[in-house]
Amino acid sequence: MSAALDLLRVEEIRKSYPVRRGAFGAARGRLRAVDGVSLHVASGETLGLVGESGSGKTTTGRLIARLEEPESGRIWFDGEDWLALSGEALRRRRRDLQVVFQDPQTSLNPRMTAGDQVAEPLRVQAIVPRQQVRSRVAELLAEVGLSPESASRFPSEFSGGQRQRIAIARALATRPRLVICDEPVASLDVSVAAQVVNLLLDLRERSGLSYLFVSHDLATVERISDRVAVMYLGRIVEEGPTAEVTSRPLHPYTAALLSAVPSAGPVPARARVVLPGEPPSAADPPHGCSFHPRCPIARPRCREETPPLSPFTSSRTAACFYPGELAP
Amino acid sequence: MTLPVLSTRDLTVELAVDGKWFPAVNRVSFDLAPGESLGIVGETGCGKTLLACALIHLLPEGARVSGTLRSGEEDLSHLTEKEWTRLRGGRIAMVFQEPAAALDPVMTIGAQILESVRRHRGATGASARAFARELLAEVSFPDPDRGLSEYPHRLSGGLKQRALLAVALAGDPAVLIADEPTTALDATVSADVLELLDRLRRERGLALLLITHDLASVARHTDRTLVLYAGSVVEERPTGDLFGAPMHPYTRGLLECLPRLGAATSSRLPVIAGAVPDLASRPAGVCSFAPRCPDRFEPCDLSEPPLFPLAAGVARCFLYEGARSTPSTRGTGDGA
Numbered sequence: 246m247s248a249a250l251d252l253l254r255v256e257e258i259r260k261s262y263p264v265r266r267g268a269f270g271a272a273r274g275r276l277r278a279v280d281g282v283s284l285h286v287a288s289g290e291t292l293g294l295v296g297e298s299g300s301g302k303t304t305t306g307r308l309i310a311r312l313e314e315p316e317s318g319r320i321w322f323d324g325e326d327w328l329a330l331s332g333e334a335l336r337r338r339r340r341d342l343q344v345v346f347q348d349p350q351t352s353l354n355p356r357m358t359a360g361d362q363v364a365e366p367l368r369v370q371a372i373v374p375r376q377q378v379r380s381r382v383a384e385l386l387a388e389v390g391l392s393p394e395s396a397s398r399f400p401s402e403f404s405g406g407q408r409q410r411i412a413i414a415r416a417l418a419t420r421p422r423l424v425i426c427d428e429p430v431a432s433l434d435v436s437v438a439a440q441v442v443n444l445l446l447d448l449r450e451r452s453g454l455s456y457l458f459v460s461h462d463l464a465t466v467e468r469i470s471d472r473v474a475v476m477y478l479g480r481i482v483e484e485g486p487t488a489e490v491t492s493r494p495l496h497p498y499t500a501a502l503l504s505a506v507p508s509a510g511p512v513p514a515r516a517r518v519v520l521p522g523e524p525p526s527a528a529d530p531p532h533g534c535s536f537h538p539r540c541p542i543a544r545p546r547c548r549e550e551t552p553p554l555s556p557f558t559s560s561r562t563a564a565c566f567y568p569g570e571l572a573p
Numbered sequence: 574m575t576l577p578v579l580s581t582r583d584l585t586v587e588l589a590v591d592g593k594w595f596p597a598v599n600r601v602s603f604d605l606a607p608g609e610s611l612g613i614v615g616e617t618g619c620g621k622t623l624l625a626c627a628l629i630h631l632l633p634e635g636a637r638v639s640g641t642l643r644s645g646e647e648d649l650s651h652l653t654e655k656e657w658t659r660l661r662g663g664r665i666a667m668v669f670q671e672p673a674a675a676l677d678p679v680m681t682i683g684a685q686i687l688e689s690v691r692r693h694r695g696a697t698g699a700s701a702r703a704f705a706r707e708l709l710a711e712v713s714f715p716d717p718d719r720g721l722s723e724y725p726h727r728l729s730g731g732l733k734q735r736a737l738l739a740v741a742l743a744g745d746p747a748v749l750i751a752d753e754p755t756t757a758l759d760a761t762v763s764a765d766v767l768e769l770l771d772r773l774r775r776e777r778g779l780a781l782l783l784i785t786h787d788l789a790s791v792a793r794h795t796d797r798t799l800v801l802y803a804g805s806v807v808e809e810r811p812t813g814d815l816f817g818a819p820m821h822p823y824t825r826g827l828l829e830c831l832p833r834l835g836a837a838t839s840s841r842l843p844v845i846a847g848a849v850p851d852l853a854s855r856p857a858g859v860c861s862f863a864p865r866c867p868d869r870f871e872p873c874d875l876s877e878p879p880l881f882p883l884a885a886g887v888a889r890c891f892l893y894e895g896a897r898s899t900p901s902t903r904g905t906g907d908g909a
Binding site: 297404406434435436437440442461467470473479487492502505520522524 | 617703732758761762786788826834839842843845
């Protein structure tokens with residue numbers, strides 16, 4: 246294991262929520278949102294975490310950021326037991342792990358100027374002396390492509406893409422080592438999304454930071470990630486170097502996801518793998534392999550046993566008894 | 574030739590900003606033939622949602638509409654509210670982005686379809702119920718009998734959108750206006766819903782107006798594509814032509830900045846410089862895309878380009894001046 250080299254190492258984290266009948270009803274079971282997820286991110290590396298709604302990808306990001314606490318499992322960040330930190334120690338270490346959320350409309354404070362929002366982490370974490378805060382804010386705004394004058398404007402005076410730039414500048418203010426990006430371009434128009442993706446690539450190149458890039462969009466993930474992990478119903482079903490996963494998926498769910506990536510080119514997209522039925526609920530996961538009811542290549546064994554995430558090559562893992570059988 | 578099920582000429586929607594009127598939808602003209610599918614694409618602020626609202630006469634207060642709107646032989650420009658109520662959900666049906674908001678949370682799916690069946694078909698009782706069940710089966714709702722008694726919150730996003738389509742079909746529409754129908758859905762589910770729309774078109778001869786920012790869904794599911802920029806049509810051509818060889822620099826830019834599978838890791842995406850101008854600060858009397866255009870040349874800053882005719886379709890760009898000798902006969906936005 247290369248634990249020493251990993252900036253982030255997550256081992257078997259779990260999180261479940263009670264499922265109730267009606268607003269005041271008794272719990273009638275638990276929804277296992279994150280069901281034993283392990284992953285690692287090396288320094289300077291980007292891991293893409295891909296999945297559809299309900300896959301647990303956002304919750305995984307929130308657990309790592311400690312916006313919520315996992316019920317079990319371990320997280321190592323920069324060689325430290327991340328879950329053992331609390332209070333002042335956690336607050337101080339948070340400067341190294343920041344989050345950019347999907348919707349800058351709700352993640353920014355509408356009553357604070359752009360400059361004040363970027364300055365806030367600088368003041369809270371006492372990153373720079375008081376008298377240097379203003380010039381540092383101007384630098385950060387310039388880094389994300391905003392003019393120094395934007396510091397005195399309010400979020401409502403910016404477009405969606407500019408607001409996301411402010412959120413990125415705020416996340417970068419503490420010079421973090423890892424930024425968790427949760428669907429950072431999902432609510433932006435294509436031409437604006439392209440600008441923000443390029444900005445994230447530029448920032449990584451300049452400062453050598455790492456991203457955990459959480460997204461449903463495989464085409465964007467492919468461009469920004471060195472490795473990719475695919476989630477389905479709270480678990481990672483496949484993980485490996487991006488180009489290998491997207492060109493030769495091992496798990497049938499990855500193959501289906503890839504075949505559903507829309508193509509606007511003149512060449513028709515590859516034949517679509519149609520998944521029968523509806524996505525199951527994490528509150529009532531199927532027995533055996535949780536993907537088997539929708540899997541085009543499921544066999545009797547898949548109904549009985551749960552396939553573990555096991556090595557396929559030295560760099561790839563898949564949770565399937567018949568890896569690579571369904572090509573997209 | 575059969576008359577278009579939906580047709581507009583110089584359809585304009587103006588909004589007031591600080592007491593001055595600005596066209597958010599600027600002289601848009603198109604025809605939609607029976608059974609045809611037309612995609613209308615554009616980014617935030619291009620006017621596509623206002624256009625959709627104008628087509629079904631559901632505009633926000635304070636909006637000013639001009640131009641003509643027809644369906645078959647009927648001129649819809651001067652209909653009363655009551656006549657619109659009959660038409661909406663009847664001959665002209667629509668589905669929106671957020672199926673959860675369009676369905677009534679305290680009514681079963683069956684009750685909502687029955688309401689539409691009663692209003693548009695006058696049917697009640699057992700025959701109406703059997704008809705509602707048929708509609709759910711037609712949109713491939715699994716277990717339609719159970720589906721009738723389900724409440725919306727119990728359904729996934731994909732099933733809600735199918736239920737909403739069943740409600741829309743109850744009025745036996747000739748045209749379906751779908752405004753961002755799959756934006757709220759996951760990729761695998763969204764592909765299923767678009768394939769369902771294709772099938773309804775084939776089986777019912779339903780015309781589809783697909784209004785979306787999602788270029789890929791338009792590329793795969795429409796016959797013709799119309800691109801809106803800053804309220805105006807900038808290109809309209811057969812879908813295969815447009816996506817194969819985009820003509821207007823804006824269309825070309827949009828297609829280039831779309832991430833595609835197979836790109837090298839860390840490679841930068843091409844971008845369109847700048848941003849869509851605000852409604853009140855759009856350049857008037859010149860090409861509205863010129864400030865962001867990589868192909869800008871002298872004529873662009875002298876006058877507003879009309880829609881120049883191409884071998885098939887039109888493009889609003891001086892690059893194509895004289896591309897085909899005969900002038901366009903349709904609303905070209907130049908006062909013709």
